[in-house]
Amino acid sequence: MSPTSDPRPVFVVLDGVDGCGKSTQAERLCDALRREGREPLHLREPGSTGAGERLRAILLDPEVELGAGAETLMFAAARRQLLDELVRPALIAGRDVVCERGNPATYAYQAVAGELDPDAVLALLDGWCRSPAPDLELVLSIDVDEAAARRGGEHDRMEQKGLEFQxxxxxxxxxxxxxxxxxxxxxxxxxxDEVAQRVLQEVRRARG
Known part of the structure:
Protein backbone atom coordinates (compact mmCIF):
# COMPACT_ATOMS: atom_id res chain seq x y z
CA MET A 1 0.00 0.00 0.00
CA SER A 2 1.32 3.40 -0.91
CA PRO A 3 0.30 6.91 0.15
CA THR A 4 -0.81 7.46 -3.44
CA SER A 5 -3.38 4.65 -3.31
CA ASP A 6 -4.58 5.52 0.20
CA PRO A 7 -3.76 8.94 1.67
CA ARG A 8 -5.86 8.39 4.81
CA PRO A 9 -3.72 8.95 7.91
CA VAL A 10 -3.53 6.19 10.49
CA PHE A 11 -3.20 6.51 14.28
CA VAL A 12 -1.32 3.57 15.80
CA VAL A 13 -0.57 2.84 19.47
CA LEU A 14 2.20 0.35 20.30
CA ASP A 15 2.05 -1.12 23.78
CA GLY A 16 3.25 -4.01 25.92
CA VAL A 17 5.09 -4.96 29.09
CA ASP A 18 8.30 -3.10 29.94
CA GLY A 19 11.06 -4.38 27.67
CA CYS A 20 8.74 -5.63 24.91
CA GLY A 21 10.55 -3.55 22.27
CA LYS A 22 7.86 -0.95 21.59
CA SER A 23 10.29 1.98 21.24
CA THR A 24 12.41 0.11 18.71
CA GLN A 25 9.35 -1.01 16.78
CA ALA A 26 7.84 2.49 16.81
CA GLU A 27 11.04 3.81 15.24
CA ARG A 28 11.08 1.00 12.67
CA LEU A 29 7.44 1.62 11.79
CA CYS A 30 8.08 5.33 11.28
CA ASP A 31 11.04 4.50 9.04
CA ALA A 32 8.85 2.17 6.96
CA LEU A 33 6.13 4.80 6.62
CA ARG A 34 8.69 7.39 5.51
CA ARG A 35 9.88 5.01 2.81
CA GLU A 36 6.28 5.00 1.56
CA GLY A 37 6.42 8.78 1.26
CA ARG A 38 4.46 9.51 4.42
CA GLU A 39 5.34 11.90 7.28
CA PRO A 40 4.67 10.03 10.54
CA LEU A 41 4.63 11.77 13.89
CA HIS A 42 6.36 9.65 16.56
CA LEU A 43 5.09 10.27 20.10
CA ARG A 44 5.54 8.71 23.52
CA GLU A 45 3.30 8.48 26.56
CA PRO A 46 3.35 10.04 28.94
CA GLY A 47 5.25 12.86 27.30
CA SER A 48 5.78 14.61 23.96
CA THR A 49 4.01 17.75 25.24
CA GLY A 50 5.30 20.17 27.86
CA ALA A 51 2.65 19.07 30.35
CA GLY A 52 3.13 15.41 29.47
CA GLU A 53 6.87 15.47 30.05
CA ARG A 54 6.42 17.06 33.48
CA LEU A 55 3.85 14.44 34.42
CA ARG A 56 6.17 11.72 33.09
CA ALA A 57 8.97 12.90 35.37
CA ILE A 58 6.70 12.56 38.39
CA LEU A 59 5.13 9.24 37.36
CA LEU A 60 8.46 7.51 36.71
CA ASP A 61 10.43 9.01 39.62
CA PRO A 62 11.36 6.16 42.02
CA GLU A 63 11.33 8.62 44.92
CA VAL A 64 7.70 9.63 44.36
CA GLU A 65 4.97 7.55 46.00
CA LEU A 66 1.72 7.34 44.04
CA GLY A 67 -1.29 5.06 44.28
CA ALA A 68 -2.82 3.42 41.21
CA GLY A 69 -5.76 5.84 41.28
CA ALA A 70 -3.54 8.91 41.19
CA GLU A 71 -1.44 7.30 38.44
CA THR A 72 -4.57 6.70 36.37
CA LEU A 73 -5.69 10.31 36.56
CA MET A 74 -2.21 11.62 35.76
CA PHE A 75 -1.81 9.31 32.75
CA ALA A 76 -5.27 10.31 31.56
CA ALA A 77 -4.43 14.01 31.87
CA ALA A 78 -1.20 13.58 29.92
CA ARG A 79 -3.03 11.61 27.22
CA ARG A 80 -5.85 14.13 26.89
CA GLN A 81 -3.31 16.91 26.36
CA LEU A 82 -1.41 14.82 23.81
CA LEU A 83 -4.57 14.08 21.83
CA ASP A 84 -5.59 17.73 21.74
CA GLU A 85 -2.18 19.32 21.23
CA LEU A 86 -0.48 16.90 18.83
CA VAL A 87 -2.53 13.92 17.64
CA ARG A 88 -5.64 15.63 16.31
CA PRO A 89 -3.74 18.38 14.43
CA ALA A 90 -1.43 15.78 12.86
CA LEU A 91 -4.33 13.64 11.64
CA ILE A 92 -6.13 16.68 10.26
CA ALA A 93 -2.94 17.54 8.36
CA GLY A 94 -2.88 14.04 6.88
CA ARG A 95 0.04 12.73 8.95
CA ASP A 96 0.24 9.25 10.41
CA VAL A 97 0.69 9.10 14.19
CA VAL A 98 2.71 6.39 15.94
CA CYS A 99 2.52 6.53 19.73
CA GLU A 100 4.36 4.48 22.33
CA ARG A 101 1.76 3.49 24.93
CA GLY A 102 -1.84 4.49 25.36
CA ASN A 103 -5.06 3.20 26.87
CA PRO A 104 -3.92 -0.47 26.88
CA ALA A 105 -1.14 0.42 29.32
CA THR A 106 -3.39 2.35 31.68
CA TYR A 107 -5.88 -0.50 31.75
CA ALA A 108 -3.17 -3.13 32.32
CA TYR A 109 -0.85 -1.29 34.71
CA GLN A 110 -3.34 0.64 36.81
CA ALA A 111 -6.66 -1.26 36.53
CA VAL A 112 -5.48 -4.87 36.47
CA ALA A 113 -1.98 -4.88 37.98
CA GLY A 114 -2.87 -1.93 40.24
CA GLU A 115 -6.09 -3.64 41.34
CA LEU A 116 -8.53 -0.88 40.45
CA ASP A 117 -12.02 -1.46 39.04
CA PRO A 118 -11.35 -2.28 35.35
CA ASP A 119 -14.78 -1.07 34.23
CA ALA A 120 -14.34 2.25 36.04
CA VAL A 121 -10.93 2.78 34.43
CA LEU A 122 -12.33 1.95 30.98
CA ALA A 123 -15.17 4.40 31.55
CA LEU A 124 -12.66 7.13 32.40
CA LEU A 125 -10.55 6.34 29.34
CA ASP A 126 -13.58 6.20 27.05
CA GLY A 127 -14.84 9.50 28.37
CA TRP A 128 -11.60 11.46 28.22
CA CYS A 129 -8.96 9.58 26.21
CA ARG A 130 -10.70 8.16 23.16
CA SER A 131 -11.03 11.08 20.75
CA PRO A 132 -9.44 10.87 18.32
CA ALA A 133 -9.43 7.09 18.71
CA PRO A 134 -6.52 4.97 17.45
CA ASP A 135 -7.11 2.94 14.30
CA LEU A 136 -4.97 0.22 15.85
CA GLU A 137 -3.80 -0.53 19.38
CA LEU A 138 -1.07 -3.12 18.90
CA VAL A 139 0.11 -5.01 21.98
CA LEU A 140 3.55 -6.57 21.54
CA SER A 141 3.34 -9.95 23.25
CA ILE A 142 6.52 -11.37 24.76
CA ASP A 143 7.51 -13.58 27.69
CA VAL A 144 7.80 -11.42 30.81
CA ASP A 145 11.12 -12.97 31.85
CA GLU A 146 12.61 -12.35 28.41
CA ALA A 147 11.39 -8.75 28.50
CA ALA A 148 13.00 -8.27 31.93
CA ALA A 149 16.31 -9.63 30.62
CA ARG A 150 16.18 -7.16 27.73
CA ARG A 151 15.75 -4.16 30.01
CA GLY A 152 18.82 -4.44 32.22
CA GLY A 153 20.35 -1.28 33.74
CA GLU A 154 18.49 1.11 36.00
CA HIS A 155 14.73 0.82 36.38
CA ASP A 156 12.16 3.60 36.69
CA ARG A 157 9.39 3.55 39.29
CA MET A 158 7.12 1.31 37.20
CA GLU A 159 9.88 -1.12 36.29
CA GLN A 160 10.90 -1.43 39.94
CA LYS A 161 7.58 -3.09 40.81
CA GLY A 162 8.99 -6.48 39.89
CA LEU A 163 8.25 -9.52 37.75
CA GLU A 164 5.01 -10.50 39.46
CA PHE A 165 3.64 -7.03 38.75
CA GLN A 166 4.72 -7.36 35.11
CA ASP A 193 13.28 -7.23 11.45
CA GLU A 194 10.75 -10.06 11.77
CA VAL A 195 8.71 -8.20 14.35
CA ALA A 196 8.90 -4.96 12.34
CA GLN A 197 7.45 -6.74 9.32
CA ARG A 198 4.58 -8.11 11.41
CA VAL A 199 3.88 -4.64 12.79
CA LEU A 200 3.82 -3.10 9.32
CA GLN A 201 1.42 -5.77 8.07
CA GLU A 202 -0.98 -5.03 10.93
CA VAL A 203 -0.81 -1.30 10.24
CA ARG A 204 -1.60 -1.86 6.57
CA ARG A 205 -4.61 -3.96 7.53
CA ALA A 206 -5.79 -1.25 9.91
CA ARG A 207 -5.54 1.38 7.19
CA GLY A 208 -8.04 -0.71 5.24
Missing part, protein backbone atom coordinates in the same frame (compact mmCIF):
# COMPACT_ATOMS: atom_id res chain seq x y z
CA UNK A 167 2.94 -10.72 34.89
CA UNK A 168 -0.25 -9.03 36.06
CA UNK A 169 0.37 -6.33 33.45
CA UNK A 170 0.66 -9.00 30.75
CA UNK A 171 -2.65 -10.48 31.89
CA UNK A 172 -4.23 -7.03 31.79
CA UNK A 173 -2.98 -6.38 28.27
CA UNK A 174 -4.40 -9.70 27.07
CA UNK A 175 -7.72 -8.82 28.70
CA UNK A 176 -7.73 -5.40 27.04
CA UNK A 177 -7.24 -6.97 23.61
CA UNK A 178 -10.25 -9.20 24.21
CA UNK A 179 -12.40 -6.21 25.18
CA UNK A 180 -11.48 -3.84 22.35
CA UNK A 181 -12.30 -4.22 18.66
CA UNK A 182 -9.31 -2.20 17.46
CA UNK A 183 -6.80 -3.85 19.79
CA UNK A 184 -4.58 -6.65 18.52
CA UNK A 185 -1.92 -8.86 20.08
CA UNK A 186 1.23 -9.38 18.04
CA UNK A 187 3.95 -11.97 18.65
CA UNK A 188 7.07 -9.95 19.51
CA UNK A 189 9.40 -12.95 19.62
CA UNK A 190 12.07 -13.21 16.94
CA UNK A 191 14.43 -10.75 15.32
CA UNK A 192 13.79 -7.01 15.22
Missing amino acids: RRVAKGLADYVQRRDRARSLDAAGST
Whole structure:
Protein backbone atom coordinates (compact mmCIF):
# COMPACT_ATOMS: atom_id res chain seq x y z
CA MET A 1 0.00 0.00 0.00
CA SER A 2 1.32 3.40 -0.91
CA PRO A 3 0.30 6.91 0.15
CA THR A 4 -0.81 7.46 -3.44
CA SER A 5 -3.38 4.65 -3.31
CA ASP A 6 -4.58 5.52 0.20
CA PRO A 7 -3.76 8.94 1.67
CA ARG A 8 -5.86 8.39 4.81
CA PRO A 9 -3.72 8.95 7.91
CA VAL A 10 -3.53 6.19 10.49
CA PHE A 11 -3.20 6.51 14.28
CA VAL A 12 -1.32 3.57 15.80
CA VAL A 13 -0.57 2.84 19.47
CA LEU A 14 2.20 0.35 20.30
CA ASP A 15 2.05 -1.12 23.78
CA GLY A 16 3.25 -4.01 25.92
CA VAL A 17 5.09 -4.96 29.09
CA ASP A 18 8.30 -3.10 29.94
CA GLY A 19 11.06 -4.38 27.67
CA CYS A 20 8.74 -5.63 24.91
CA GLY A 21 10.55 -3.55 22.27
CA LYS A 22 7.86 -0.95 21.59
CA SER A 23 10.29 1.98 21.24
CA THR A 24 12.41 0.11 18.71
CA GLN A 25 9.35 -1.01 16.78
CA ALA A 26 7.84 2.49 16.81
CA GLU A 27 11.04 3.81 15.24
CA ARG A 28 11.08 1.00 12.67
CA LEU A 29 7.44 1.62 11.79
CA CYS A 30 8.08 5.33 11.28
CA ASP A 31 11.04 4.50 9.04
CA ALA A 32 8.85 2.17 6.96
CA LEU A 33 6.13 4.80 6.62
CA ARG A 34 8.69 7.39 5.51
CA ARG A 35 9.88 5.01 2.81
CA GLU A 36 6.28 5.00 1.56
CA GLY A 37 6.42 8.78 1.26
CA ARG A 38 4.46 9.51 4.42
CA GLU A 39 5.34 11.90 7.28
CA PRO A 40 4.67 10.03 10.54
CA LEU A 41 4.63 11.77 13.89
CA HIS A 42 6.36 9.65 16.56
CA LEU A 43 5.09 10.27 20.10
CA ARG A 44 5.54 8.71 23.52
CA GLU A 45 3.30 8.48 26.56
CA PRO A 46 3.35 10.04 28.94
CA GLY A 47 5.25 12.86 27.30
CA SER A 48 5.78 14.61 23.96
CA THR A 49 4.01 17.75 25.24
CA GLY A 50 5.30 20.17 27.86
CA ALA A 51 2.65 19.07 30.35
CA GLY A 52 3.13 15.41 29.47
CA GLU A 53 6.87 15.47 30.05
CA ARG A 54 6.42 17.06 33.48
CA LEU A 55 3.85 14.44 34.42
CA ARG A 56 6.17 11.72 33.09
CA ALA A 57 8.97 12.90 35.37
CA ILE A 58 6.70 12.56 38.39
CA LEU A 59 5.13 9.24 37.36
CA LEU A 60 8.46 7.51 36.71
CA ASP A 61 10.43 9.01 39.62
CA PRO A 62 11.36 6.16 42.02
CA GLU A 63 11.33 8.62 44.92
CA VAL A 64 7.70 9.63 44.36
CA GLU A 65 4.97 7.55 46.00
CA LEU A 66 1.72 7.34 44.04
CA GLY A 67 -1.29 5.06 44.28
CA ALA A 68 -2.82 3.42 41.21
CA GLY A 69 -5.76 5.84 41.28
CA ALA A 70 -3.54 8.91 41.19
CA GLU A 71 -1.44 7.30 38.44
CA THR A 72 -4.57 6.70 36.37
CA LEU A 73 -5.69 10.31 36.56
CA MET A 74 -2.21 11.62 35.76
CA PHE A 75 -1.81 9.31 32.75
CA ALA A 76 -5.27 10.31 31.56
CA ALA A 77 -4.43 14.01 31.87
CA ALA A 78 -1.20 13.58 29.92
CA ARG A 79 -3.03 11.61 27.22
CA ARG A 80 -5.85 14.13 26.89
CA GLN A 81 -3.31 16.91 26.36
CA LEU A 82 -1.41 14.82 23.81
CA LEU A 83 -4.57 14.08 21.83
CA ASP A 84 -5.59 17.73 21.74
CA GLU A 85 -2.18 19.32 21.23
CA LEU A 86 -0.48 16.90 18.83
CA VAL A 87 -2.53 13.92 17.64
CA ARG A 88 -5.64 15.63 16.31
CA PRO A 89 -3.74 18.38 14.43
CA ALA A 90 -1.43 15.78 12.86
CA LEU A 91 -4.33 13.64 11.64
CA ILE A 92 -6.13 16.68 10.26
CA ALA A 93 -2.94 17.54 8.36
CA GLY A 94 -2.88 14.04 6.88
CA ARG A 95 0.04 12.73 8.95
CA ASP A 96 0.24 9.25 10.41
CA VAL A 97 0.69 9.10 14.19
CA VAL A 98 2.71 6.39 15.94
CA CYS A 99 2.52 6.53 19.73
CA GLU A 100 4.36 4.48 22.33
CA ARG A 101 1.76 3.49 24.93
CA GLY A 102 -1.84 4.49 25.36
CA ASN A 103 -5.06 3.20 26.87
CA PRO A 104 -3.92 -0.47 26.88
CA ALA A 105 -1.14 0.42 29.32
CA THR A 106 -3.39 2.35 31.68
CA TYR A 107 -5.88 -0.50 31.75
CA ALA A 108 -3.17 -3.13 32.32
CA TYR A 109 -0.85 -1.29 34.71
CA GLN A 110 -3.34 0.64 36.81
CA ALA A 111 -6.66 -1.26 36.53
CA VAL A 112 -5.48 -4.87 36.47
CA ALA A 113 -1.98 -4.88 37.98
CA GLY A 114 -2.87 -1.93 40.24
CA GLU A 115 -6.09 -3.64 41.34
CA LEU A 116 -8.53 -0.88 40.45
CA ASP A 117 -12.02 -1.46 39.04
CA PRO A 118 -11.35 -2.28 35.35
CA ASP A 119 -14.78 -1.07 34.23
CA ALA A 120 -14.34 2.25 36.04
CA VAL A 121 -10.93 2.78 34.43
CA LEU A 122 -12.33 1.95 30.98
CA ALA A 123 -15.17 4.40 31.55
CA LEU A 124 -12.66 7.13 32.40
CA LEU A 125 -10.55 6.34 29.34
CA ASP A 126 -13.58 6.20 27.05
CA GLY A 127 -14.84 9.50 28.37
CA TRP A 128 -11.60 11.46 28.22
CA CYS A 129 -8.96 9.58 26.21
CA ARG A 130 -10.70 8.16 23.16
CA SER A 131 -11.03 11.08 20.75
CA PRO A 132 -9.44 10.87 18.32
CA ALA A 133 -9.43 7.09 18.71
CA PRO A 134 -6.52 4.97 17.45
CA ASP A 135 -7.11 2.94 14.30
CA LEU A 136 -4.97 0.22 15.85
CA GLU A 137 -3.80 -0.53 19.38
CA LEU A 138 -1.07 -3.12 18.90
CA VAL A 139 0.11 -5.01 21.98
CA LEU A 140 3.55 -6.57 21.54
CA SER A 141 3.34 -9.95 23.25
CA ILE A 142 6.52 -11.37 24.76
CA ASP A 143 7.51 -13.58 27.69
CA VAL A 144 7.80 -11.42 30.81
CA ASP A 145 11.12 -12.97 31.85
CA GLU A 146 12.61 -12.35 28.41
CA ALA A 147 11.39 -8.75 28.50
CA ALA A 148 13.00 -8.27 31.93
CA ALA A 149 16.31 -9.63 30.62
CA ARG A 150 16.18 -7.16 27.73
CA ARG A 151 15.75 -4.16 30.01
CA GLY A 152 18.82 -4.44 32.22
CA GLY A 153 20.35 -1.28 33.74
CA GLU A 154 18.49 1.11 36.00
CA HIS A 155 14.73 0.82 36.38
CA ASP A 156 12.16 3.60 36.69
CA ARG A 157 9.39 3.55 39.29
CA MET A 158 7.12 1.31 37.20
CA GLU A 159 9.88 -1.12 36.29
CA GLN A 160 10.90 -1.43 39.94
CA LYS A 161 7.58 -3.09 40.81
CA GLY A 162 8.99 -6.48 39.89
CA LEU A 163 8.25 -9.52 37.75
CA GLU A 164 5.01 -10.50 39.46
CA PHE A 165 3.64 -7.03 38.75
CA GLN A 166 4.72 -7.36 35.11
CA ARG A 167 2.94 -10.72 34.89
CA ARG A 168 -0.25 -9.03 36.06
CA VAL A 169 0.37 -6.33 33.45
CA ALA A 170 0.66 -9.00 30.75
CA LYS A 171 -2.65 -10.48 31.89
CA GLY A 172 -4.23 -7.03 31.79
CA LEU A 173 -2.98 -6.38 28.27
CA ALA A 174 -4.40 -9.70 27.07
CA ASP A 175 -7.72 -8.82 28.70
CA TYR A 176 -7.73 -5.40 27.04
CA VAL A 177 -7.24 -6.97 23.61
CA GLN A 178 -10.25 -9.20 24.21
CA ARG A 179 -12.40 -6.21 25.18
CA ARG A 180 -11.48 -3.84 22.35
CA ASP A 181 -12.30 -4.22 18.66
CA ARG A 182 -9.31 -2.20 17.46
CA ALA A 183 -6.80 -3.85 19.79
CA ARG A 184 -4.58 -6.65 18.52
CA SER A 185 -1.92 -8.86 20.08
CA LEU A 186 1.23 -9.38 18.04
CA ASP A 187 3.95 -11.97 18.65
CA ALA A 188 7.07 -9.95 19.51
CA ALA A 189 9.40 -12.95 19.62
CA GLY A 190 12.07 -13.21 16.94
CA SER A 191 14.43 -10.75 15.32
CA THR A 192 13.79 -7.01 15.22
CA ASP A 193 13.28 -7.23 11.45
CA GLU A 194 10.75 -10.06 11.77
CA VAL A 195 8.71 -8.20 14.35
CA ALA A 196 8.90 -4.96 12.34
CA GLN A 197 7.45 -6.74 9.32
CA ARG A 198 4.58 -8.11 11.41
CA VAL A 199 3.88 -4.64 12.79
CA LEU A 200 3.82 -3.10 9.32
CA GLN A 201 1.42 -5.77 8.07
CA GLU A 202 -0.98 -5.03 10.93
CA VAL A 203 -0.81 -1.30 10.24
CA ARG A 204 -1.60 -1.86 6.57
CA ARG A 205 -4.61 -3.96 7.53
CA ALA A 206 -5.79 -1.25 9.91
CA ARG A 207 -5.54 1.38 7.19
CA GLY A 208 -8.04 -0.71 5.24
